[in-house]
Amino acid sequence: MKLIVKLKRFLLRLLGLLVVVALAAAGGFAWWAHQPLTLATSPVEVVIKPNSSVVSVGRQVQRGGVPIDGRLFVALARVTGQATSLKAGGYQFESGVTPLDVLDKLARGEVTHYVVTVIEGWEFRKMRAAVDANPALKHDTAGMSDADLMKAIGAEETSPEGLFFPDTYLFARGSSDVELYRHAYRAMQKRLNDAWNARSPDLPYKTPYEALVMASIVEKETGQAAERPMIAAVFVNRLRKNMMLQTDPTVIYGVGEKFDGNLRKRDLQTDTPYNTYTRAGLPPTPIALPGLASLAAATAPAPSDALYFVARGDGSSHFSTSLPEHNRAVDKYQRGK
Incomplete structure (x- = not known):
């Protein structure tokens, strides 16, 4: 009987200790969520790519220059029920922002810029479909042939295939899709010229x-x-x-x-x-x-x-x-x- 009483006392103490630890952890977590962050440069622009998981979003925020703990950020998103509500786009953060502020801003979609992501290996028609489907752009190329589009961006080529660099592009709402195409075209020209200038000797290309x-x-x-x-x-x-x-x-x-x-x-x-x-x-x-x-x-x-x-x-x-x-x-x- 004494053993049972002692065991009950031990379990009660253990339970009490676990409650204290849980409360301390919860308190520490809440403190972290409301702790102002100091950015190396302020403000910083963070780009969240479309269809990113909450784990990927945490990494993109870190890489963008906001010093959050990725695991705690994921936990915060899940605890608040916002893990599936984070929206793609370009976000601006300043020193003093808290992890909870960051999460709330991403969940509300308070973007400073919108994004179009062009994937490596896409044919141009897929890029054009993605651009055409973006509601934040002004679609000045609607109804243009590919050759007319190339002329509109000032390109000498008539066939667009391969001439646009696959990347994530930021733009303000209402921007013309002509400017986006021009930016992607110039990006490819620069990278192609850089690669050409650093090419190996005796390649079979003219x-x-x-x-x-x-x-x-x-x-x-x-x-x-x-x-x-x-x-x-x-x-x-x-x-x-x-x-x-x-x-x-x-x-x-x-x-x-x-x-x-x-x-x-x-x-x-x-x-x-x-x-x-x-x-x-x-x-x-x-x-x-x-x-x-x-x-x-x-x-x-x-x-x-x-x-x-x-x-x-x-x-x-x-x-x-x-x-x-x-x-x-x-x-x-x-x-x-």
């Missing part, structure tokens, strides 16, 4: 535009980011040897919107300007919007003699320098032999 075409192929062919320079090396080596590039993404681009996700033998045999199984050299235009890493790979490919690659099935590729080696790799990874 112009930066040809390097851009190659970068778009690399963008669409790469399964793992680290393999971009090797993918580029294969295609550069093929160009040097006057071999067909034989890359499926160019064929798919040539099929266009009729492509249903299944590349058939007849597609590979049907000649189009983009069928690199029937036509030698690079296609006439890029096939997608390449990112910075693909531009770098196309202008500085890996030092390799590889002429072939095949997907292993895990996102990586096996590279081969000869056709017999390649055929063995195809048997192993594609045919299961």
